[in-house]
Amino acid sequence: MTTLLSVNAGRAKRVAYTDAASGTTGIDKRPVDGPVRIESPGPNGVGASGVAGDDVCDLRYHGGADRAAYAFAREDLDRWERELGRELANGSFGENLTTAGLDVNGALIGERWRIGASLIVEVTGGRVPCRTFQGHLEARGIDPRGWVKRFTQAGRPGALLRVIEPGEVRAGDPVTVVHRPDHEITVAFLHRAATTERERLAETLVAAEWMESGLLAAARKHVEKYGS
Template identity: 65%
Template sequence: MKLLSVNVGQAQAVPYTDQPQGLTGIDKRPVEGPVRVAAPGPKGVGASGLAGDAVCDTRHHGGDDQAVYAFAREDLDDWERELGRTLRNGSFGENLTTEGLDVSDALIGERWLIGGAVLLEVTSGRIPCRTFQGHLGEPGWVKRFTRKGATGAYLRVIEPGEIRAGDSIEIVHRPDHGITAALEFRATTTERTLLPRLLAAGTALHPEALAAARAYVEKYGEPQGV
């Protein structure tokens, strides 16, 4: 398992975002590195966990629990075949393009050691948005991406440091609850009856998903067998 590329984006004005200033940093491009990775601060205040990477809409993106976004090269290759077009590393707005790692099936709370120094923890899947659709230029993209459910994963920074393309990725902690980033995504989008299952991941879960799961159980109760 390794890091194929580290990708950062610059703020650009585009017509397809509802960010107040019309800016987005979704167009991530590979950089040589090394790139400093650190917790950026709370959502709404902090932006990206990667130095030099723009997050323009801090209402919905960035912050400590979405500090880094990872996507598997294997999933990009799958989309290349389906869409009939080339998708370079960073095409999906990911900071980390990985190889040999099933990112969407990473467990909430799973920890990755990158380059022997930087420690990251999986928090959630990625919910697609209008900006993502506009960036790719694929009609109906939000529904299509949602239907496939290969979401990649957001991560928080546990131990900061520097990373670069070619670094090894080692899974150093894997919880036993079975709650993956992909399952979290389904629970918070298309299959909300799965929400009670997310509680097994505890506080490792993205706080918004944890709050949604708790609210669901409070309103509807916990289904038998969960």
């Protein structure tokens, strides 16, 4: 069964390991009891998470309509638990939605999921790891050496989401794929193209109308510079 295991939110905290202008981060996300409303936050701005009670502190890379929420598979957290030798609770990687039974990284860009009774979200891309992510793990007692490269090369980035229809969700809600676009660009493929296989960025433009703005800009810039 494909299920939402938890909805996770984090409040802004001042830390030494972020390069956000505010000096704060909301990456330390914890499961929330009860229903949580998720809606489009609109263009990037203060409080640009789409998840009620969740803070976004670095608007360069997080929040806004294209990145209203972030989903990560429990199966991938379990893999990292084995590799890191540390327990990883739901929300440990800063994800808003921890799922079970859903092929998050194999999802197509533009694929839509219904979560619970009314929320519909659309996949827009995958996470590109940053210094804050590495520092967050170190603060939790995990050796972060080479973490950005290690996470990138693993190719299981989780999915960034746009809200199509707002709604309330809670742990235990079913997750159903309700639409898949007619192309083959998955979250994992786009992640590789944006990081370790940049010569393939031009291929991702078949999914341009659904891609989150940062990855789309990178793909277009690459094509302008190097051609298709």
